[in-house]
Amino acid sequence: MKRNPYKNIVIVIALLSLGLIAFLPGLSAEEEEIAPGRKMAEQAAKGIEHWTTSDHSKFSALDKEFSSGSEITEACLSCHTEAEEQFHKTIHWTWLSPYDDGGTYGKAGYSVNNFCISANKMEDKDCNSCHVGWNGKEDGINCLLCHSQQDIKWKAEFADYAFFKEMGDDEIADDIQKKIQSAAKDIGLPGRKNCGNCHFYGGGGEAVKHGDLDASLINPKKTLDVHMGIDGEDFTCTRCHTTSFHRIAGRVYSTPAITHRKSLVESDLVPKIMCESCHTAKPHNNGHKANDHTDRVACQSCHIPEFARAHATKMWWDWSTAGKLKDGKPYREKGEWDRPTYKSIKGTFRWEKNVVPEYFWYNGSLTTVTAKDMIDPTGEVWISKPNGSREDENSRIFPFKVHRGKTPYDKVNNTILAILESEQVDGFWKTFDWQDSFEKGMAIMDLPYSGEYGFVNTSYVYPTTHMVAPKDNVVECNECHTNHNSRLASLTEFYMPGRDSLKFLDMGAWLLVLAALGGVALHAFGRFFAGVTRRKEK
Amino acid sequence: MTGKMKKIYIYTRYERSWHWLQVILIAILLVTGFEVHGTFTLLGFEQAVTVHNFVGITWLIAFAFFVFWIFTTGEWKQYIPTTKKILLVARYYGFGIFKGEPHPVPKRKDAKHNPLQRLTYLGVAAILLPAQMITGVLYWTYNSWAEWGLDVLSLGMIATAHLAIAFGILLFLIVHIYMTTTGHTIFAHTKGMITGWEEVEEGTLVEDWEQKAK
Numbered sequence: 068m069k070r071n072p073y074k075n076i077v078i079v080i081a082l083l084s085l086g087l088i089a090f091l092p093g094l095s096a097e098e099e100e101i102a103p104g105r106k107m108a109e110q111a112a113k114g115i116e117h118w119t120t121s122d123h124s125k126f127s128a129l130d131k132e133f134s135s136g137s138e139i140t141e142a143c144l145s146c147h148t149e150a151e152e153q154f155h156k157t158i159h160w161t162w163l164s165p166y167d168d169g170g171t172y173g174k175a176g177y178s179v180n181n182f183c184i185s186a187n188k189m190e191d192k193d194c195n196s197c198h199v200g201w202n203g204k205e206d207g208i209n210c211l212l213c214h215s216q217q218d219i220k221w222k223a224e225f226a227d228y229a230f231f232k233e234m235g236d237d238e239i240a241d242d243i244q245k246k247i248q249s250a251a252k253d254i255g256l257p258g259r260k261n262c263g264n265c266h267f268y269g270g271g272g273e274a275v276k277h278g279d280l281d282a283s284l285i286n287p288k289k290t291l292d293v294h295m296g297i298d299g300e301d302f303t304c305t306r307c308h309t310t311s312f313h314r315i316a317g318r319v320y321s322t323p324a325i326t327h328r329k330s331l332v333e334s335d336l337v338p339k340i341m342c343e344s345c346h347t348a349k350p351h352n353n354g355h356k357a358n359d360h361t362d363r364v365a366c367q368s369c370h371i372p373e374f375a376r377a378h379a380t381k382m383w384w385d386w387s388t389a390g391k392l393k394d395g396k397p398y399r400e401k402g403e404w405d406r407p408t409y410k411s412i413k414g415t416f417r418w419e420k421n422v423v424p425e426y427f428w429y430n431g432s433l434t435t436v437t438a439k440d441m442i443d444p445t446g447e448v449w450i451s452k453p454n455g456s457r458e459d460e461n462s463r464i465f466p467f468k469v470h471r472g473k474t475p476y477d478k479v480n481n482t483i484l485a486i487l488e489s490e491q492v493d494g495f496w497k498t499f500d501w502q503d504s505f506e507k508g509m510a511i512m513d514l515p516y517s518g519e520y521g522f523v524n525t526s527y528v529y530p531t532t533h534m535v536a537p538k539d540n541v542v543e544c545n546e547c548h549t550n551h552n553s554r555l556a557s558l559t560e561f562y563m564p565g566r567d568s569l570k571f572l573d574m575g576a577w578l579l580v581l582a583a584l585g586g587v588a589l590h591a592f593g594r595f596f597a598g599v600t601r602r603k604e605k
Numbered sequence: 606m607t608g609k610m611k612k613i614y615i616y617t618r619y620e621r622s623w624h625w626l627q628v629i630l631i632a633i634l635l636v637t638g639f640e641v642h643g644t645f646t647l648l649g650f651e652q653a654v655t656v657h658n659f660v661g662i663t664w665l666i667a668f669a670f671f672v673f674w675i676f677t678t679g680e681w682k683q684y685i686p687t688t689k690k691i692l693l694v695a696r697y698y699g700f701g702i703f704k705g706e707p708h709p710v711p712k713r714k715d716a717k718h719n720p721l722q723r724l725t726y727l728g729v730a731a732i733l734l735p736a737q738m739i740t741g742v743l744y745w746t747y748n749s750w751a752e753w754g755l756d757v758l759s760l761g762m763i764a765t766a767h768l769a770i771a772f773g774i775l776l777f778l779i780v781h782i783y784m785t786t787t788g789h790t791i792f793a794h795t796k797g798m799i800t801g802w803e804e805v806e807e808g809t810l811v812e813d814w815e816q817k818a819k
Contacts, residue, residue: 356654359748545650550643562761565643565650569765573644576772583776587783590698594787597703 104350111331111345112300123254132244134228136201136209136221139251143210153313154208159199162189166322173320177437177485177512181384181450181472181525182270183413185438185485187511193489193496197265213257217250218264259285259295262304271413274378278422278468279533283377291377292534309338316340319530323431342366356544363457365429365465367532369542373421374468374531379404383417384472387522390499397499412488412496414473424466424531426555428455433528438485438512444476444523450483451527457560464558468529475505479517483525485509610789610804615717620680621801623671630664631774633657638771661741668738683718684727691720702787711805725777733773740767 123129128142144151154160162175170176174186174194186194195203199212202222211221224247231240267273267282274281289296294306308317316338317324329337330347337344346366351357357369374380390411392398397411406418435451442448455462475484486501487494487508495504501520509516547555548565555563616624637657640647648656675681693709698721701709710719718726743755743763750756785794789804797803 362748543649543651544654545646548641548643548650562759562764564641564654564760564764567761567764568642568768572765572769572772576769579772580775580779583779587779591783591786593703598705601705 100352102350102352102355104346107330107332107347107350108345111339112302112306119255124252126252129248129252133247133251134232135206135225136211137206139247140201140207140210142251147210150210150313151208154199157313157315158318159313159315160204160208162186162198164320164322166320171437171439172435177439177514178435179438179450179483179485181470181474181527182276182381183488184386184474184483185508185512187485187487187508190492190511191487191489191494191508192491197269211251212264213261214254215250215261216253216255216258218260219246219250221247256303256305258303262308270381272381274375274380276381276470277529277533278374278380278424279371279529279531281375281378281380284533287377287534290537290540293537294535307339307344309340311338319431319433321432321435325431363463365463367530367535368424368426368464368466370535370538371424371466371531371533372536372540372542373423374466374534375420375422376534376536379406379418379420380422380468381406381416382419382422382468382470383415384413384470385415385522386475387414387473389414389495390501392499397496411499422468423554425469426464426466426558427453427528428457428459428462428558429453429465429467429530430455430459430462436483438483438509438514440483441481442476442483442523444478444481444521447471447524447526448474448476448483449528450474450525453528453530457558464555466531468531470527470529472525473522474525475501475520476523477505477515477517478519478521480515482514483523484516484520485512485514487511610806612802612804613712613714614801615712615714615803616798616801618801619674621798623667623674624798626667627664627671630660630667631778633660634664635771635775635778638767642768658745661738661745665738665742668734683716684723684730686724686727687720689720691724694719694721698787707806712803713805729774729777733770733777737767737770737774740770 126146128145129139131142133139133142140151156165158165158173162173163170164172164176166172172178175189177185179185183191183194185191189195189198189204192203198204199209201207201209209221224243228240228243228247231237231243263280263282263285266277266280267284269276269280284292284295286297287295289299294300294302305315308315310316317340324340325338327337328341328343328348330343331337331339331345332347339345342350343366348361349358350361350366360369388409391409392411398409399407399411400409402408402418404418404420407416408418409415430453432454433451434449434454436442436448453465453467455465475486476482477484484505485508486504488496488504490497492507494507495501498504502518505516505520542554545565547553548563550566550568553563553566555566634657636647637653637660639645640653641650641657647653675684690710697706697709708719710716712719740763743750743758744760744767746753747760747763750758785798786792788794788797793804
C-alpha cells in the first residue's frame with residue numbers, strides 16, 4: 068500500500084484553514100453592515116424639516132411697539148393662554164426641584180456645588196443672569212430667550228430704546244424698535260444657541276461646569292457629536308430633550324431623567340432622552356458581544372471615550388487661595404488654552420482637555436449635599452454622587468466628569484458655606500472679606516454660621532452624555548478588559564475577564580508549568596548522558 | 606534497542622486526524638485563552654475573544670464526533686484503567702529508560718496505551734477536557750444564566766475554574782509532548798501519530814488483559 072504519510076495532516080490543516088477563511092471575512096462583513104440600532108434610530112429620526120401652521124411675523128398681536136420685555140410676554144400670552152402657568156411649574160422658572168415639597172433642592176433652594184457654591188436663594192444677583200425671566204424673576208417670564216431665533220441682548224436693547232426715546236432721537240429709537248420687533252416675531256422651537264446661551268456657559272464661563280457641553284456644539288463636526296454634527300444628523304437639543312407642557316426631559320438630580328427604559332416602538336410618546344429611545348436596547352449586530360453589555364453598561368461608557376474634546380473644561384477649583392490682591396487690586400492669571408488659572412475673586416483652577424471619564428454604578432439619580440446637610444470634613448466630601456450599585460438591576464456603569472476642589476465650610480457646624488459673591492449685593496467679589504461674605508450668604512439662607520471657616524476637599528459629578536463619538540472612536544474592549552490601567556479599575560465588586568485574576572492561582576500554576584518544563588528537561592539530559600555513557604561502555 | 610524492528614499499524618486515519626485537529630484547536634484555545642485572561646497581548650482582547658469562542662465551539666462539535674467514534678468502535682476499552690504493571694512502567698520512566706532497558710508494555714494494535722497512559726488519557730479525555738468544555742460553555746453563555754436559573758454561579762467562579770483546568774491541560778501538554786520523544790528515536794512516536802505506523806520489536810507478546818475484547 069503506497070501512502071503519503073503527511074496526507075492526513077495536510078487534510079486537517081486544509082479543512083481548518085478553510086473554516087477560518089470562511090469565518091473571518093464573515094466577521095468583518097458583519098461589522099460593515101448597518102447595525103440594527105442605527106437603522107431603528109434612522110427610521111425614528113426621519114423628516115428633519117419642521118412643520119408649523121403659524122407664522123409669527125403675521126401675528127397682529129406682535130405688530131406693535133414694545134418698550135419692555137413684559138409687554139412682549141403679554142402679547143405672547145394673548146394667544147398662548149396656558150404657557151405662563153405651564154412654565155411657572157417648571158424648574159427653568161422655579162429653580163427648585165419639582166420632586167420634593169420643601170424647596171430644598173435646586174439653585175433657589177439649599178443645593179450647593181463646588182463651583183460658585185450657591186445662588187443664595189437667588190439673592191446672589193450675578194447668578195440670575197441665566198434665569199428665564201425679565202429682570203431675573205421680577206418682571207415675568209421671558210419667552211424669547213428660548214423661542215426667538217435671533218440672539219439679541221434684550222436688556223441692553225430695551226435700555227437703549229428707552230434712552231434714545233427720552234432723548235428725542237426717534238430715528239435711532241425706531242431702528243432699535245425694529246430690531247426688537249424682528250426678534251419678537253422670529254419665533255420657533257429652541258435652537259442650540261437658545262439652550263446654549265445658558266447651558267454652554269454654566270459656572271461663569273464656557274465649558275466650566277459640563278465637560279460635554281460647550282459652544283463648540285453650535286456648529287460641531289460629527290466627529291465631535293454624531294447627533295448634532297452639522298455634517299451629519301444636525302440635531303438640535305430638542306430632538307432628544309423632548310418637551311411636554313414646557314417640561315423638558317433630561318434633567319438629572321435626585322430623580323432620574325427617565326424611570327423606565329423604553330424605545331419609541333414600545334411607547335411613541337416616551338421622552339426621547341435615552342439612547343434606547345431610538346436605538347433600542349440591543350442596538351449592535353446580532354451576536355456582537357456589546358449587546359450583552361447593554362444591561363449593565365450604559366451606551367455612553369463606550370461611545371464617549373473622552374469628554375472636553377473641543378474645549379478644556381474646569382476640573383479643579385480651589386477656593387482657599389481666593390482673595391489675594393496685587394497693589395490692593397484683584398487680578399487674574401491665565402494658563403494653557405487661554406483659560407484662567409487664578410482669579411482673586413474665585414481662587415485657583417485647573418483645566419483639562421480630552422479627559423477620560425470616571426466610571427460609577429448609576430441608576431440615573433444623584434445624592435447631593437445641601438447647605439443644610441452635615442458633612443464629614445475628614446475626607447473628600449461628595450457634594451454630588453451617583454446613586455447605584457451592582458446589585459441594583461436598574462444601575463449601569465456610567466461615565467462621569469468629576470469636578471474636584473477645595474470648598475469653604477463651617478468648622479463648627481460642619482456645613483458647606485454658601486458664600487455671597489455678587490458685587491451688586493456687596494459680596495466677596497467686591498469686599499474680599501471672607502467673614503462678611505459668609506455671614507451675609509448664610510443669613511440670606513437663614514442658616515447658622517459659627518464664624519469659623521475652613522476649606523474641605525470636595526467632588527461634584529456630571530453625567531457625561533453629550534458629544535457621542537462616531538463608532539470608529541468607540542472605547543476598545545481592552546481599555547476595560549485589561550489588568551493594566553483598566554478604565555474600570557475602581558469598580559472591583561465583580562469579576563471582569565482580562566482584568567481580574569486570583570494572583571495565587573496564576574503564580575502557583577505558572578510555577579508548576581516551570582517545574583514541569585524543568586522536570587522534562589532534567590529527564591531529557593539524564594537520558595542523553597546515560598545514552599552517551601552506555602555507548603562508551605560498549 | 607536490540608532485536609529486529611517491525612512496523613505495526615496502530616492509529617486509524619480518523620484517530621490521527623482527530624488527534625492533530627485537537628492539537629491545533631487546543632493550541633489556539635490556550636494562546637487566545639491566556640490572552641483573554643490578560644497574560645499577554647497578541648491578537649488584541651476583542652479578536653482573541655472572537656477566535657477563542659469560535660474555536661471553542663468547533664472543538665465541542667469535533668469532540669462529539671470523537672465520543673461517537675470511541676463508543677461505536679469499542680476503542681473506549683483502551684482507556685479502561687488498570688493498575689497492573691503500572692509501577693513497572695513508572696519504574697521504567699524513572700530508572701530503566703536511563704539504562705536502555707526495553708519498555709515493559711510495548712505498543713500493540715489492541716493495546717496502544719500503557720497502563721500509565723490509560724490512566725492519564727482517561728483523566729484527560731473523561732474529566733479534564735469535558736470539564737473545560739462545560740466551564741467554557743457556561744462562561745460563553747454568561748448572559749443567559751439568569752434566564753436559566755443559574756444565578757447561583759458567579760463569573761469569577763467559572764472563569765477561575767476554566768483557567769485552572771487550562772493550566773492542567775498545559776501541564777499535560779508539556780509532559781505529553783516530552784513523552785513523544787521517548788520512543789526508540791526522538792520522533793518515532795510523532796511519526797507514528799502522523800502515518801499510523803509504529804515500529805516495535807518483533808516477538809513481544811501482547812498479554813491477554815491487553816487484548817481488545819473480541
